[in-house]
Amino acid sequence: MKKKQILLAEDDDLLASLLNYRLEKEGYDVVLKNDGKEVKNWLDGTLPDIIVSDIMMPYFSGIELVDYIRNNLKSTVPIILISSASNEENVLSAFKMGANDFISKPVSPSELLVRVSREISRIS
Amino acid sequence: MNLKAVKYNLLPLVNSSNVDNDFLWFTTLFFLGLGLLYLVFIFFFKNKISVNAVEKASKRSELAPIISNFLFHSPQDSKDEQKEYVNLKIEIREYLRDSSFRKILAEILFDLQKDVSGTTEERLFKLYKELGLDQDSFAKLKSWRWELVSQGILELTQMQVRESYQLIIKFINDKRSTIRKQAEIATIKLRNEGIEYILDSTSYAISEWQQLKMIEALGGLKDYTPPRFKSWLISENKDVVLFALRLIKHYNQNDAAASIIELVKHKNNQIKLAAIQCIKDFHFTEAKPILRSIFLECNDEVKIQILGAIAVFGDKSDIPFLNGVSLKENNFLISSKARSAINSISPGSMLPTKDITTVDASSDLELELPIEEVKPAIIHSDENTTVSISEDFIEIETTDETDIFEIDNEAPEEVEVVETKNEEVVEPETELNQVSFEFSEMDQETDDSLKDELGLLSSENDNVLLKNSNEEEVQNEYVSMSFEEKDTYIDAIDDFIDSKQIGLLEMIMEHEDESELRFKAFKKLQLLKTRFPVKAIIGAEKQEIVEDEQVVLISNEKEEVITELQDTAIIGKEIESIFYPLYQKASDLDSKLILIQQMGLLGDEKELIFLNTLLDTTEPKITKSTEKAIIELKSRITSSSIEYKLTDSDAIGADDELILEEQLIAQVEEEKLIEYSTEKEIHLPLENNNTIDENNKLPLELCFLEDEFGISASKTKEDDDFDFELSEEFFLNLKSRESHEH
Numbered sequence: 001m002k003k004k005q006i007l008l009a010e011d012d013d014l015l016a017s018l019l020n021y022r023l024e025k026e027g028y029d030v031v032l033k034n035d036g037k038e039v040k041n042w043l044d045g046t047l048p049d050i051i052v053s054d055i056m057m058p059y060f061s062g063i064e065l066v067d068y069i070r071n072n073l074k075s076t077v078p079i080i081l082i083s084s085a086s087n088e089e090n091v092l093s094a095f096k097m098g099a100n101d102f103i104s105k106p107v108s109p110s111e112l113l114v115r116v117s118r119e120i121s122r123i124s
Numbered sequence: 125m126n127l128k129a130v131k132y133n134l135l136p137l138v139n140s141s142n143v144d145n146d147f148l149w150f151t152t153l154f155f156l157g158l159g160l161l162y163l164v165f166i167f168f169f170k171n172k173i174s175v176n177a178v179e180k181a182s183k184r185s186e187l188a189p190i191i192s193n194f195l196f197h198s199p200q201d202s203k204d205e206q207k208e209y210v211n212l213k214i215e216i217r218e219y220l221r222d223s224s225f226r227k228i229l230a231e232i233l234f235d236l237q238k239d240v241s242g243t244t245e246e247r248l249f250k251l252y253k254e255l256g257l258d259q260d261s262f263a264k265l266k267s268w269r270w271e272l273v274s275q276g277i278l279e280l281t282q283m284q285v286r287e288s289y290q291l292i293i294k295f296i297n298d299k300r301s302t303i304r305k306q307a308e309i310a311t312i313k314l315r316n317e318g319i320e321y322i323l324d325s326t327s328y329a330i331s332e333w334q335q336l337k338m339i340e341a342l343g344g345l346k347d348y349t350p351p352r353f354k355s356w357l358i359s360e361n362k363d364v365v366l367f368a369l370r371l372i373k374h375y376n377q378n379d380a381a382a383s384i385i386e387l388v389k390h391k392n393n394q395i396k397l398a399a400i401q402c403i404k405d406f407h408f409t410e411a412k413p414i415l416r417s418i419f420l421e422c423n424d425e426v427k428i429q430i431l432g433a434i435a436v437f438g439d440k441s442d443i444p445f446l447n448g449v450s451l452k453e454n455n456f457l458i459s460s461k462a463r464s465a466i467n468s469i470s471p472g473s474m475l476p477t478k479d480i481t482t483v484d485a486s487s488d489l490e491l492e493l494p495i496e497e498v499k500p501a502i503i504h505s506d507e508n509t510t511v512s513i514s515e516d517f518i519e520i521e522t523t524d525e526t527d528i529f530e531i532d533n534e535a536p537e538e539v540e541v542v543e544t545k546n547e548e549v550v551e552p553e554t555e556l557n558q559v560s561f562e563f564s565e566m567d568q569e570t571d572d573s574l575k576d577e578l579g580l581l582s583s584e585n586d587n588v589l590l591k592n593s594n595e596e597e598v599q600n601e602y603v604s605m606s607f608e609e610k611d612t613y614i615d616a617i618d619d620f621i622d623s624k625q626i627g628l629l630e631m632i633m634e635h636e637d638e639s640e641l642r643f644k645a646f647k648k649l650q651l652l653k654t655r656f657p658v659k660a661i662i663g664a665e666k667q668e669i670v671e672d673e674q675v676v677l678i679s680n681e682k683e684e685v686i687t688e689l690q691d692t693a694i695i696g697k698e699i700e701s702i703f704y705p706l707y708q709k710a711s712d713l714d715s716k717l718i719l720i721q722q723m724g725l726l727g728d729e730k731e732l733i734f735l736n737t738l739l740d741t742t743e744p745k746i747t748k749s750t751e752k753a754i755i756e757l758k759s760r761i762t763s764s765s766i767e768y769k770l771t772d773s774d775a776i777g778a779d780d781e782l783i784l785e786e787q788l789i790a791q792v793e794e795e796k797l798i799e800y801s802t803e804k805e806i807h808l809p810l811e812n813n814n815t816i817d818e819n820n821k822l823p824l825e826l827c828f829l830e831d832e833f834g835i836s837a838s839k840t841k842e843d844d845d846f847d848f849e850l851s852e853e854f855f856l857n858l859k860s861r862e863s864h865e866h
Binding site: 015 | 181184185188189191192193195196232235236238239240241242243244245
């Protein structure tokens with residue numbers, strides 16, 4: 001059975017590594033990217049099954065990424081956003097742009113797993 | 125020449141001393157060397173730092189999966205994973221011997237702790253202890269350097285090393301404030317009972333910022349039940365008391381009323397303020413007497429706080445105190461706060477007074493109610509009798525009556541009978557004097573019959589009561605009455621117009637507790653004011669006229685009444701002229717003369733009356749100019765009235781027209797000032813209608829009474845909405861057009 005591919009966009013190496021480890025352990029194929037520019041370039045070539053992205057990233061923020069995916073790539077791929085700034089404005093604008101879910105830092109890896117699997121089961 | 129010599133002589137003084145060239149080279153090279161060394165040092169340290177950072181990053185990236193492995197390891201993992209876990213454990217223990225590695229590992233764990241939550245966080249705490257990194261933090265607590273101690277406390281708190289609690293609480297009374305503050309937060313975070321320990325044992329001040337941080341820390345505790353903080357209100361440390369008050373407020377512990385109220389008497393103003401704030405928030409109304417009693421002894425800030433508290437939970441019993449404060453207090457802020465408190469308790473009781481222009485209410489009424497219009501109302505004491513003057517008048521007065529009393533609804537038949545009687549007795553074309561006389565009699569009869577039906581006092585009794593008393597006696601008598609007597613008494617005032625009664629009604633409106641009576645008094649007062657020229661009541665001279673009128677009414681000397689009324693109609697008539705205020709304001713003679721001239725050119729009857737009053741002036745120029753203006757005005761009025769009457773007599777023959785014209789000219793020349801005023805009575809009902817409607821409106825503060833008595837707005841006729849009048853010429857032209865068409 002083909003593994004579900006997750007694009008993990010997170011600029012914090014430690015957290016990225018931790019989440020990567022947890023998601024891989026759970027059986028997902030994780031593509032790890034550290035900044036928005038990398039993510040954008042990678043997305044021009046291919047589309048994952050689900051995207052988990054931090055909102056605050058260098059070069060290209062999570063909200064801009066959602067906007068790019070929804071309006072430029074015209075893709076409905078599920079997007080889960082992670083942000084340390086859990087203010088209402090960020091959440092609202094993310095959902096307005098078309099994000100599917102939102103999780104705030106400090107992240108519980110177990111919770112993230114549940115959300116990821118829920119989104120994947122929804123599309124499948 | 126001499127000057128040059130002086131200059132040349134001075135030259136040797138500015139000559140430079142001999143410098144050793146070797147020394148110069150040595151110094152130059154020395155400073156160059158120092159600069160070079162400085163650059164080398166910078167380069168070296170910068171390089172070292174960046175190399176360290178790279179090493180650290182690589183070590184972090186190496187360690188991150190190891191830590192992830194430790195964190196997410198479970199006994200259910202595959203054998204390979206189990207093996208890998210064991211190998212990593214061994215490997216990391218080797219690394220742990222290196223202090224720099226331990227440092228990096230600890231840093232990684234601290235960073236991760238900020239980003240993860242839930243079970244992962246708990247595993248992280250466990251890993252921190254398993255790797256023995258907590259020992260480093262414990263070691264830091266023993267350091268003499270305050271920054272290391274503080275860091276140690278922070279690390280142990282962050283990693284939730286509960287065993288460190290006993291060690292950390294020792295720092296609560298440390299003389300170094302940073303350590304003390306760190307220890308306070310740690311004490312709260314490590315154990316739920318930490319706050320109690322702090323409140324019990326701290327002997328140092330607790331800043332407001334620190335208090336807030338501690339409250340925030342308390343908010344992060346799981347399964348936390350706050351203690352009853354009132355126990356610390358008796359602490360000797362004033363900051364503990366303040367913090368306890370803040371905590372009481374934060375956790376809404378309103379069971380500490382007695383202690384908090386007692387704190388209002390505290391010597392410390394900060395505690396006083398905090399206690400008053402608590403009292404205000406919890407609405408401890410029982411604190412009011414204490415607040416009032418301590419008020420004078422307090423400083424301005426506390427006074428304002430007390431007034432703010434009273435404004436929130438005060439009632440009408442506090443208004444005298446607040447009034448006293450607003451009057452006696454010199455500080456504007458406090459007196460202003462007292463006034464705003466009064467307004468909070470009783471909205472609208474304190475009105476703005478500064479920069480408010482005074483408006484004479486009587487003159488306002490006077491302008492609204494031309495005296496002639498009041499005339500019929502004085503003659504007819506009962507509204508029903510006024511039916512005879514015109515149909516419009518009936519409508520106004522009947523509407524009036526239904527507004528004032530609900531009697532009409534209860535006994536509608538009687539009213540109908542009365543109206544029918546009036547219509548039978550009075551012919552529409554009867555002269556005013558006659559009509560007045562007959563209606564007064566009818567009024568008396570209908571009044572008596574109505575009062576007998578309703579069980580009210582007889583008018584004779586009322587008469588005696590009202591006549592034989594001065595204002596004070598009447599008011600005292602009124603106060604001693606029962607509710608029903610008061611009610612009857614107010615009703616009786618209707619028939620006996622007296623300035624005392626107006627005073628009494630005003631007194632009732634101000635001081636009567638019963639809203640129903642207040643309302644009745646208000647309506648009655650309004651009625652009296654519309655019936656009676658207010659100016660006559662206020663002015664000394666005019667007061668005599670009022671008294672005279674009253675005597676005349678009581679003795680039923682009808683002819684005298686009419687004469688008086690005609691006099692009253694003329695008095696003050698001159699102020700109706702639009703030129704009157706302009707003339708009053710004119711400061712010099714020239715302006716006055718111009719105004720008089722303009723009155724002659726533009727004026728009408730009102731200006732004529734005004735001009736006549738000007739004839740009495742001592743200034744000969746004014747008298748002369750006035751005479752001219754009067755002649756001019758009279759001739760203009762005469763010609764216009766002839767035109768009008770000629771148009772009116774279109775249907776009459778041509779010969780008749782000539783005769784009529786001559787008669788009219790003669791008539792107009794002989795006319796006196798009173799005739800001008802009486803001519804206007806044709807328009808009286810319509811004008812009166814509008815005025816009375818305006819006057820019958822309740823003032824805003826009494827509007828609630830409408831709801832209380834279930835009174836709805838009376839239906840207004842569509843005609844009442846018109847805010848303009850059509851000239852008689854218009855109607856005459858209309859008639860003539862119609863006749864031509866036919």
